[in-house]
Amino acid sequence: MPLIVQKYGGSSVADVERIKNVARRVVDAKDHGNDLVVVVSAMAGDTDRLLGLAAKISDAPNERELDVIVATGEQISIGLLSLAIQQLGHKARSFTGAQVRIQTDTAHTKARIVSVEVDRAQQALQEGAIVIVAGFQGVTAEEDVTTLGRGGSDLTAVAMAAALKADVCEIYTDVEGVYTADPNIVPEARKLEKISYDEMLELASLGAKVLQARSVEYAKNYTVPVHVRSSFNANQGTLVVQEDAEMERVVVSGIAYDRNEAKITVLRVADRPGIAAKLFGRVAEANIVVDMIVQNISQDGTTDISFTVPKSDFSKAMSLVNGVAKEIGAQQVMGDDRIAKVSIVGVGMRTHSGVAAQMFETLSRENINILMISTSEIKVSCVIDAKYGELAVRILHEAFGLAERRVVEEYA
Amino acid sequence: MPLIVQKYGGSSVADVERIKNVARRVVDAKDHGNDLVVVVSAMAGDTDRLLGLAAKISDAPNERELDVIVATGEQISIGLLSLAIQQLGHKARSFTGAQVRIQTDTAHTKARIVSVEVDRAQQALQEGAIVIVAGFQGVTAEEDVTTLGRGGSDLTAVAMAAALKADVCEIYTDVEGVYTADPNIVPEARKLEKISYDEMLELASLGAKVLQARSVEYAKNYTVPVHVRSSFNANQGTLVVQEDAEMERVVVSGIAYDRNEAKITVLRVADRPGIAAKLFGRVAEANIVVDMIVQNISQDGTTDISFTVPKSDFSKAMSLVNGVAKEIGAQQVMGDDRIAKVSIVGVGMRTHSGVAAQMFETLSRENINILMISTSEIKVSCVIDAKYGELAVRILHEAFGLAERRVVEEYA
Numbered sequence: 001m002p003l004i005v006q007k008y009g010g011s012s013v014a015d016v017e018r019i020k021n022v023a024r025r026v027v028d029a030k031d032h033g034n035d036l037v038v039v040v041s042a043m044a045g046d047t048d049r050l051l052g053l054a055a056k057i058s059d060a061p062n063e064r065e066l067d068v069i070v071a072t073g074e075q076i077s078i079g080l081l082s083l084a085i086q087q088l089g090h091k092a093r094s095f096t097g098a099q100v101r102i103q104t105d106t107a108h109t110k111a112r113i114v115s116v117e118v119d120r121a122q123q124a125l126q127e128g129a130i131v132i133v134a135g136f137q138g139v140t141a142e143e144d145v146t147t148l149g150r151g152g153s154d155l156t157a158v159a160m161a162a163a164l165k166a167d168v169c170e171i172y173t174d175v176e177g178v179y180t181a182d183p184n185i186v187p188e189a190r191k192l193e194k195i196s197y198d199e200m201l202e203l204a205s206l207g208a209k210v211l212q213a214r215s216v217e218y219a220k221n222y223t224v225p226v227h228v229r230s231s232f233n234a235n236q237g238t239l240v241v242q243e244d245a246e247m248e249r250v251v252v253s254g255i256a257y258d259r260n261e262a263k264i265t266v267l268r269v270a271d272r273p274g275i276a277a278k279l280f281g282r283v284a285e286a287n288i289v290v291d292m293i294v295q296n297i298s299q300d301g302t303t304d305i306s307f308t309v310p311k312s313d314f315s316k317a318m319s320l321v322n323g324v325a326k327e328i329g330a331q332q333v334m335g336d337d338r339i340a341k342v343s344i345v346g347v348g349m350r351t352h353s354g355v356a357a358q359m360f361e362t363l364s365r366e367n368i369n370i371l372m373i374s375t376s377e378i379k380v381s382c383v384i385d386a387k388y389g390e391l392a393v394r395i396l397h398e399a400f401g402l403a404e405r406r407v408v409e410e411y412a
Numbered sequence: 413m414p415l416i417v418q419k420y421g422g423s424s425v426a427d428v429e430r431i432k433n434v435a436r437r438v439v440d441a442k443d444h445g446n447d448l449v450v451v452v453s454a455m456a457g458d459t460d461r462l463l464g465l466a467a468k469i470s471d472a473p474n475e476r477e478l479d480v481i482v483a484t485g486e487q488i489s490i491g492l493l494s495l496a497i498q499q500l501g502h503k504a505r506s507f508t509g510a511q512v513r514i515q516t517d518t519a520h521t522k523a524r525i526v527s528v529e530v531d532r533a534q535q536a537l538q539e540g541a542i543v544i545v546a547g548f549q550g551v552t553a554e555e556d557v558t559t560l561g562r563g564g565s566d567l568t569a570v571a572m573a574a575a576l577k578a579d580v581c582e583i584y585t586d587v588e589g590v591y592t593a594d595p596n597i598v599p600e601a602r603k604l605e606k607i608s609y610d611e612m613l614e615l616a617s618l619g620a621k622v623l624q625a626r627s628v629e630y631a632k633n634y635t636v637p638v639h640v641r642s643s644f645n646a647n648q649g650t651l652v653v654q655e656d657a658e659m660e661r662v663v664v665s666g667i668a669y670d671r672n673e674a675k676i677t678v679l680r681v682a683d684r685p686g687i688a689a690k691l692f693g694r695v696a697e698a699n700i701v702v703d704m705i706v707q708n709i710s711q712d713g714t715t716d717i718s719f720t721v722p723k724s725d726f727s728k729a730m731s732l733v734n735g736v737a738k739e740i741g742a743q744q745v746m747g748d749d750r751i752a753k754v755s756i757v758g759v760g761m762r763t764h765s766g767v768a769a770q771m772f773e774t775l776s777r778e779n780i781n782i783l784m785i786s787t788s789e790i791k792v793s794c795v796i797d798a799k800y801g802e803l804a805v806r807i808l809h810e811a812f813g814l815a816e817r818r819v820v821e822e823y824a
Contacts, residue, residue, distance in 0.1 A: 016468040050488065056428040057495045065498070068506050069491035072484035076462065079481035083469045086477070094480050098510070099555050120555075143511050143532075 003035040003166045007157035010044035023084035037131045039157040042073025063108035074134035091129040097137035104138035111146035116163035151212030162222035172231035177238030180402035181255040188403040196243035202345045206256035251348035252400040262314040262337035265306040271298040288313045292374040340389030343381040362399040415447040415578045419569035422456035435496035449543045451569040454485025475520035486546035503541040509549035516550035523558035528575035563624030574634035584643035589650035592814035593667040600815035608655035614757045663760035664812040674726040674749035677718040683710040700725045704786040752801030755793040774811040
């Protein structure tokens with residue numbers, strides 16, 4: 001019997017009526033002859049409510065205890081969904097992360113999965129039950145409750161699918177799948193039938209919030225086919241799968257767009273070993289995540305370093321970097337939080353040249369100045385003035401012909 | 413270092429402010445040189461909220477899943493209390509029933525404790541931490557979450573105290589201790605300094621809701637000294653301990669009063685084997701708990717059987733008994749839900765005679781008619797007309813001299 005792992009997020013189980021809807025959907029899949037493992041998040045709002053209670057007691061709550069508190073959200077969801085499925089006349093059995101069992105390291109609030117045991121889940125499946133698993137949570141070797149970080153329920157679903165060798169891991173969301181660009185910006189954006197793990201990883205890390213990045217990595221490592229689809233209808237969504245020859249012939253699969261970063265430039269830094277380490281060491285100590293880093297070639301023994309940080313950390317980062325700049329004898333620090341990052345992503349870039357050039361040319365045709373460039377094997381990102389962000393997404397979508405499903409040979 | 417187990421109920425942890433109060437109280441005991449294990453219930457209202465969610469999905473929810481849902485209430489409390497204690501600069505570590513570990517049978521929603529392991533709690537104590545334990549919950553050998561029934565947190569506290577050989581188990585409540593009678597009825601009622609397990613058991617089962625009856629049994633079996641005291645002040649409450657010679661010299665320790673029963677009488681039942689079994693078998697099948705049963709001597713080969721049931725089950729019981737009465741050829745069924753049960757309790761009765769007689773005489777002096785009588789070794793209960801209930805409690809309190817702490821010799 002085919003085995004499907006389904007994952008429903010907090011908004012899909014936000015209240016009793018929606019939980020009943022999920023139950024009907026699950027039972028429908030079961031009635032079509034599948035074994036079912038269902039991973040659920042906490043009811044929307046519950047996690048924030050619990051965090052709020054903890055925040056009333058402590059500004060910096062102990063993370064072990066925070067996990068104990070927050071993990072109750074998913075535990076409530078699994079019980080309620082099991083009841084709703086049983087009410088429809090099917091067998092269902094709930095499991096917490098500790099029960100199922102998802103063992104993690106001890107990094108509370110952002111634990112990493114160490115191993116997944118599925119004996120109990122498999123036994124329940126053999127008895128004909130639908131297995132309901134609490135997302136987002138695990139347990140240490142010492143039986144302490146852990147959580148996997150925001151979006152961790154995706155990871156739970158993929159990890160269960162990997163351990164059970166499921167035929168597919170279905171992630172139900174409030175969008176129809178993965179698009180060539182944000183349909184709110186590009187009306188012609190097309191839903192992708194399939195996309196490779198690497199492309200999805202780039203899109204996830206570039207701000208397309210359909211799938212948590214770690215869950216995509218995990219799916220890639222265990223070759224779990226992931227189906228991103230809507231919880232509001234039965235339409236096919238987007239399959240995230242291993243790269244194949246056909247995918248490689250598509251040069252650009254999608255355009256990502258991120259308005260949540262700010263740029264900091266340190267001017268005329270002495271170009272000698274240890275300077276960059278000192279600068280970024282300090283930024284890291286302050287728990288500020290740096291995304292792009294660009295350093296130009298040295299002139300007169302000095303160089304300019306530019307990097308981006310989350311907009312929410314911009315002012316904190318600016319005052320920090322101003323301090324470090326003095327220590328390392330830099331001339332000046334400049335900041336800009338009105339920027340946008342536009343990226344083209346596609347595994348086809350590995351085997352096609354001229355893609356970056358076409359991107360730059362497309363932007364320049366509209367007189368859009370490029371402030372920073374960063375590339376990976378399958379991605380080119382440009383930081384530009386925020387006011388041109390949406391225009392850039394639209395013209396790149398057009399230039400790379402993404403509205404049409406087509407295989408581009410011209411770069412070969 | 414002395415070891416104290418403290419238990420706080422749902423109203424003591426109803427909100428963040430009260431949780432902080434409990435934390436201060438716990439830390440104060442710790443600062444006085446004690447090791448501390450603290451058992452907490454769910455925040456007041458939380459359990460009902462969770463049961464309400466389940467009830468919206470199913471009229472008869474699966475009890476395994478119900479336990480999964482309801483157990484989250486205590487899990488939230490232990491995390492929050494740990495945070496509050498840590499905020500006061502002390503080490504604290506929370507444990508669910510499964511973690512600590514309280515192993516039970518599989519009777520979900522009313523599980524019985526099979527064994528208590530305390531290795532993890534002991535280790536945490538040795539590390540100087542205050543141990544916080546989720547009340548009301550346990551875990552089966554199969555790792556399924558169970559709950560111990562309403563009032564189960566008392567049982568958790570006593571079981572932890574027994575397993576850890578604690579010096580005392582303090583149960584914090586909204587009353588000052590155990591009184592000779594309900595102070596709302598008898599203004600002169602006196603707080604008892606100490607009371608025996610057996611007396612407490614009779615009082616608990618007779619409706620004095622200070623301590624859950626099963627926890628008293630457990631305390632008796634393991635000789636755990638239980639201190640019932642107020643969570644609002646530091647006054648000494650009542651110690652529930654093993655019977656001693658001094659206690660035996662007190663004939664009556666307290667008066668219990670119960671207005672929540674109704675009486676059913678089956679008239680002129682054939683007096684032959686199997687009739688009572690049939691009648692009460694049917695009542696038990698309907699999950700109606702029968703308290704007192706009185707059967708008079710046979711006349712003309714028939715007898716009358718009277719018994720009491722909870723008032724909430726009265727109409728259900730009446731229609732059921734009417735049916736059975738026809739089958740067994742009884743003449744008539746009479747019901748009365750305007751009754752009260754007044755009981756005198758005291759271990760001294762074991763060795764003193766004439767106590768029941770003095771009770772009957774006291775009631776008759778006020779022309780209070782006795783409808784049913786039932787006795788145990790250390791208790792005499794009388795069912796009377798409801799309208800005389802409070803009067804009966806007052807005159808019995810007076811007659812047995814309970815307002816004064818005194819040892820009565822006159823019955824010897």
